[in-house]
Amino acid sequence: MSNSDLALSIALGVGLAAATGFRVFLPMLVASVAAYSGSLPLGDGFAWLGTPAAMLMLGVAALLEVGAYFIPGVDNVLDVIAAPVAVIAGAILSAATMADLPPMMKWTAAIVAGGGAAGIVHGVTAAVRAKSTVLTAGLGNSTVATAELGGALLVSLLALAAPVAAFVLVVLMLWLAIRLILRLRRSAPRTDQPG
Numbered sequence: 001m002s003n004s005d006l007a008l009s010i011a012l013g014v015g016l017a018a019a020t021g022f023r024v025f026l027p028m029l030v031a032s033v034a035a036y037s038g039s040l041p042l043g044d045g046f047a048w049l050g051t052p053a054a055m056l057m058l059g060v061a062a063l064l065e066v067g068a069y070f071i072p073g074v075d076n077v078l079d080v081i082a083a084p085v086a087v088i089a090g091a092i093l094s095a096a097t098m099a100d101l102p103p104m105m106k107w108t109a110a111i112v113a114g115g116g117a118a119g120i121v122h123g124v125t126a127a128v129r130a131k132s133t134v135l136t137a138g139l140g141n142s143t144v145a146t147a148e149l150g151g152a153l154l155v156s157l158l159a160l161a162a163p164v165a166a167f168v169l170v171v172l173m174l175w176l177a178i179r180l181i182l183r184l185r186r187s188a189p190r191t192d193q194p195g
Helices: 003-022 025-037 052-068 074-097 103-136 141-161 163-187
Strands: none
Touching: 003 025, 003 074, 003 103, 003 141, 003 163, 025 052, 025 074, 025 141, 052 074, 074 103, 074 141, 103 141, 103 163, 141 163
């Protein structure tokens, strides 16, 4: 494997992993469909991801997850539950797409880069939703859910088509989200001042 193929493989894995930070099951479904169609080669031990049974299960899970994030209150509970699941899914997707790497290198990159990217994206989106819940009494959370759904789909598809562009997009989106959180934090009224 050449250095450029290695870099593309890692960027693909990290891009798909980052997408699981937005929604856990939608990027896995996209990868499953791509693997089933033959456009996404999978590493040894991950052939199950490209089967009709996996596509069906991931499709049902993705529909339920997407719908649940539009229910006020449930969305905040899902943010807590989905945090470790997103990290695990990100690591699995990363490892699945890094087909030609030695196992030690593959799993190290998958856990650190893939799981880390998923965890960071999920943490930022959960913080945005928490701020939305506080500032809008949950009324703005459907807008956050729609943006996350779009982000998951866009990053997943872009990772398959142009892995490096997906990686750059994820970095840009994280930078913008962190700036938004910091701006909201500065503009929020402070309640810890003595009265």
